[in-house]
Amino acid sequence: MWQVRSDAGLLVEEGDILAKPLWSETPPDWFTSADREGRAIWAKEPKVWEFWVRWWDGVIAGKPLPWDLQEKVALIPDEDWQKGPSHIAGVIRGIEAGFVGPKLSGDSEPNFEAKLGAVRLQIDGLRLIVEAEWNKVCARNHVPESEQDQHEKRKELLSKLRDLISELEKTANGTSDAPAGKELVVVGEQLPAVIEAAEELAETTKAMHPSADIMSVAASMKVLTESGMPGTIASGAVAVEWVSRKLSSFFTRSKKTKKK
Secondary structure (H helix, E strand, O other): OHHHHHHHHHHHOOOOHHHOOOOOOOOOHHHHHHHHHHHHHHHHOHHHHHHHHHHHHHHHHOOOOOHHHHHHHHOOOHHHHOOOHHHHHHHHHHHHHOOOOOOOOOOOOOOHHHHHHHHHHHHHHHHHHHHHHHHHHHOOOOOOHHHHHHHHHHHHHHHHHHHHHHHHHHHHOOOOOOOOOOHHHHHHHHHHHHHHHHHHHHOOOOOOOOHHHHHHHHHHHHHHHHOOOOHHHHHHHHHHHHHHHHHHHHHHHHHHHHHO
8 A cells, every 4th residue: 555655645746657666665575476477478478578578667667668659559459459469469560660759849738639538548447447346246146145235335336336437438528518628627526426436345345456446547537637647648647557457468368378
């Protein structure tokens, strides 16, 4: 939790959290172990994982790859992601071959559409987190009597979060009653309810996931809607989160394939 507090402090101060090392202190043992395991997988097929090694090193050191490049990778169509790591490696090589770095624009004001686009992707991330937990909870066929109340409360809160996210989606996509050009303001007004529901969800279990994930995404969205995070940083924040989830699914798929 000390790292969450450190990150939250940076967000409140409107600092660039992505330009800081991933860990402000010595990484915990679970992270060191997972990092070692991931690198061992990458080392077996260096051509397949070369981009991810550079991407991951940048995330850890607080020296991320160019945001425009990360955004292009994050927005690779799902049908390509589903074809596996080797295919994606080729797609990324093509992207990098034709990549032209972002133009320097000084201290220009953030573009509204860029921020709104970043918020839409963050909402997609929230949807993925909540739907995954909803499916897991609903898949429990035999719940001990002692856990029934907690289980039902969890379902109730997840259902509430699904509805809240639907409202966020309508607002961000321009299909709600929000005035044109005020979508970010309305999304900002809707976010406290999401954070509150996530906090309640955290009280139904000892595990911080997925409540911590929901609150983290919602907090970064709040920064986008209130403080006007520059479009390049906003897109980068979204790209890191989105690609992280893609990479996690890659590891899972890779392990299952090797077991077969």
